[in-house]
Amino acid sequence: MKKKITKTIVAALTALMAVGALAGCGSNGDTNTDTPAETSENATAETEGNEAEAEGEGEANTDLSGTISMAGSTSMEKLCEAMMESFMAEYPDITVTSEYTGSSAGIESLAQGSVDIGNSSRALEESEIEGGAVENIVAIDGIAVITDKENTVTDLTTDQLKQIYTGEVKNWSELGGKDEAIVVIGREAGSGTRGAFEELLEIEDACAYAQELDSTGGVLAKVASTPGAIGYVSLDVVDDSVTSVKLDGVEATEENIVAGDYSLSRPFVMATMGEISEQNELVQEWFSYIESEAGQEVITAIGLILPN
């Protein structure tokens, strides 16, 4: 009898553990599905908020339905995805699709008429504008060059920056600073910031990095703590722990970037054939959404600068 009781207890415990294990699995599964669920919840909440707002303003026409297609810059993926998610939450009947084929390919698709919007992470070329494409700058990407606080070199020319990153200049004394080795810090291959930085300086894949870190915060922390270090980060994360270097005498500030004086920046263009006012209702709605408070918030939330 006693044995049987023990056995029952053991069995019960086993069952309990199994249930626990299964529950563990279940909750794991939940976490996985949670994210989209949560996102959609958030989205709904946002939509409600936006709808309330829209009703107040009486502008947004949320009854529209159809498809908007975009193609172009890979660098703009983050912006496009965030904007699409936010936009489609408010306009559930409009589907926005986006392909990331590269800036030139995007404008080409636009010229051929296969997409409504061509995304370009550089200013449009004259030939493209002659072809009828209109440059609508929706956001500006700015990169700050940072050094540690102790560094006495606070002003670099673009050429000097190139020489530092390609390994031609290895000591700050060559640039008028202290006798301190330059520790060249950058981001990992595939990072958008690295792509933009190398592209703007035209030193793609010619960089000799001493450290490749996988996050903006990592670059900031390492530059702050390493004497003689130099690094690059999105403009919006620069803080007091590092010095933001002037480039060709221009300080890295939003004002200078919007004015076009600071060279380490690039426009994010959503080009259309003809002015926005000549586009179909859906595309017009897309652009007015970007201009709206919610749209502008999306842009600043991912660290980009508003063009106006």
Added chain:
Amino acid sequence: MNRKAKKNPVEITAKNIVRICAVIAIFAVCSITIYMIAEGTPALAKVGVPELLFGTEWMPTAENPSYGILYIILSSIVGTALSVAIGVPIALLTAVFLTDIANKKLAAVVQPAVELLAAIPSVIYGLLGMMILNPLMYKLEKIIFAGSETHQFTGGSNMLSAIIVLAIMILPTVVNVSVSSIKAVSNNLRGASLALGASKIQTIFKVVLPAAKSGILTGVVLGIGRALGEAMAINMVAGGSVNLPLPFNSVRFLTTQLVSEMSYAEGLHREVLFTVGLVLFVFIMIINLILQRMRKRAVEND
């Protein structure tokens, strides 16, 4: 009683639950293996096995990308080997101290402390390495390479830092396994050795350690596995550029390669990262096979 137990519904349910759990475990292992092979091999074919495994240029985003991971593989091997070479002797002597030298009271304090080392998350090791080890290394680097025209200064984030952090991280694994295998050595052996006139130290190194050999080797192999699979701590202290694994070079390991580039990689770049994962997976599998064979041999010897 036996017949009765067989028909007992509780017995049957318990058996089935155990069975299901075993199936889940086996399913996990099989599906991971199949997934890694399925995801990791296409890039091998696309890039070419020699170019990928023996190429030295890692430029995945260039216009003409090259996907050579030889330096990354070498860094992992060299880093693991050297950290084991440093960590194992320290761990082994610690184990000897705990079992045969220290008095019981002291051992009762030291052993839990060593065991606690195993519970510290790797990110903490990385943080300490970054805050304490890297600045020290940078000072050393400046002294060694003073006036060097060719050396690229890394700010102390280098192979040596990674090796030191790894060596400390494998200590608890090797100590714990060694302690239990040394303790398992029969006291008769020790007594016989001492009775024959051997000193205590002679007894330890000529009798006890050889007798505990297979258990200690198991600990070493587990340590290798830990060092090879560590990502977080290395990511924080090793610099992360793809270079030859020299002591003061910024290096990238197989694990950190995955950690740092997976988030933004696309297309072939991403597929190659899966191949890197596959290479790491194969290494770990080999280590485990060695471990299993050792255990088998130990059992046979007993």
